[in-house]
Amino acid sequence: MKNEKQIELSFIEKLKELKYIYREDIKDKASLEENFRKHFQELNRVQLSDSEFARLKESIITPDVFSAAKILRETNTFKRDDDTPLKFTLVNTNDWCKNKYEVINQLRINTENSHHRYDVIILINGIPTVQIELKSLQITPKRAMEQIVDYKNDSGNGFTNSLLCFMQLFIVSNESNTYYFANNNKEHFAFDADERFLPVYQFADKENKKITHLHDFSEAVLRKCALGELISKYMVLVASEQKIMIMRPYQIYAVKAIMDCIEQNRGNGYIWHTTGSGKTLTSFKASTLLKDNRNIEKCLFVVDRKDLDRQTREEFTDVGIFTVVEEKDGWGLLKSYQEKRDGWISLAFTTRM
Numbered sequence: 001m002k003n004e005k006q007i008e009l010s011f012i013e014k015l016k017e018l019k020y021i022y023r024e025d026i027k028d029k030a031s032l033e034e035n036f037r038k039h040f041q042e043l044n045r046v047q048l049s050d051s052e053f054a055r056l057k058e059s060i061i062t063p064d065v066f067s068a069a070k071i072l073r074e075t076n077t078f079k080r081d082d083d084t085p086l087k088f089t090l091v092n093t094n095d096w097c098k099n100k101y102e103v104i105n106q107l108r109i110n111t112e113n114s115h116h117r118y119d120v121i122i123l124i125n126g127i128p129t130v131q132i133e134l135k136s137l138q139i140t141p142k143r144a145m146e147q148i149v150d151y152k153n154d155s156g157n158g159f160t161n162s163l164l165c166f167m168q169l170f171i172v173s174n175e176s177n178t179y180y181f182a183n184n185n186k187e188h189f190a191f192d193a194d195e196r197f198l199p200v201y202q203f204a205d206k207e208n209k210k211i212t213h214l215h216d217f218s219e220a221v222l223r224k225c226a227l228g229e230l231i232s233k234y235m236v237l238v239a240s241e242q243k244i245m246i247m248r249p250y251q252i253y254a255v256k257a258i259m260d261c262i263e264q265n266r267g268n269g270y271i272w273h274t275t276g277s278g279k280t281l282t283s284f285k286a287s288t289l290l291k292d293n294r295n296i297e298k299c300l301f302v303v304d305r306k307d308l309d310r311q312t313r314e315e316f317t318d319v320g321i322f323t324v325v326e327e328k329d330g331w332g333l334l335k336s337y338q339e340k341r342d343g344w345i346s347l348a349f350t351t352r353m
Helices: 004-017 029-044 050-060 065-073 141-153 214-221 224-233 249-263 279-290 306-317 330-338
Strands: 076-079 085-088 101-110 115-124 127-134 169-173 178-182 235-238 243-246 299-303 322-327 345-350
Touching (some): 004 101, 004 127, 029 085, 065 235, 115 224, 141 169, 178 243, 224 235
Parallel strands (some): 322 345
Antiparallel strands (some): 076 085, 101 115, 235 243
16 A cells, blocks of 8 residues: 555656656745745746745735735736836746646745745746545545645645745545545634535546546646646636635536637537526536637627626626626517627526526
């Protein structure tokens, strides 16, 4: 039976097979930051002075997980030494496949109050984005989940005052069983009364067969482009709750099916999911992703239940311009929609079709 160290080294070898660069030289906060600085300067085609780099860190490092997630995905600005603004991104947001993917292990982030060590971390352009906590086979992955929560709740932990604030995804595994969940602020990151961590997922294939072994999971989820796509397309920043959600596997497959059907002009289609399975989130995500398709002039998002009204309006507010159409029936909706409307996405509320 493998011990934890053997599982860790075997996992790193698997990531190297997937073309990750193993950086065994990055073991502490200083080397982590120096590596990030190199990638940042290369991506943004700039050379920073020491004072500029210090100010950059001050401007992007935040204890707020939701704010950090937005900074990771957006174009940001800070002032250089000569007071000129520098627009920058932390990663290549246009093509996540073109980012640099590295793996490190046994990183120590020593602060005044904590001395934590992290098993394996995946870096994207030097930014820590995925933490993998490993246990031996006889230890349940739940213990790894508890350890992550304990680390995050520890006063002065690295998740609040270092580049670890950009962590998007946690993976826990004893090699045989593998689970994953999104990072979040404390109010969305705790065990419930039954000591069950929510929401935690196991990945699955299109037939909903669980993919549990760490190496099989790596093939399905951690290939460089697949991971970039998961973080950029299938993690949802819920502005109304300041929460990060990661879509379930079947939701991801549904969105991809919608996208393929439209891009290949195969006609109409439907997604059949059960009550409570997240159909609204699936539709919302498909709508926002289709916004980047130049061949689509407009998207009509129809909601027929009042309880979905407020949340849907709030979430679409955060993704761009939209208009709201509200009618009593389908005929009124059609007439209203034929009028000129601003906004790529129209939210339509009707009580009956």
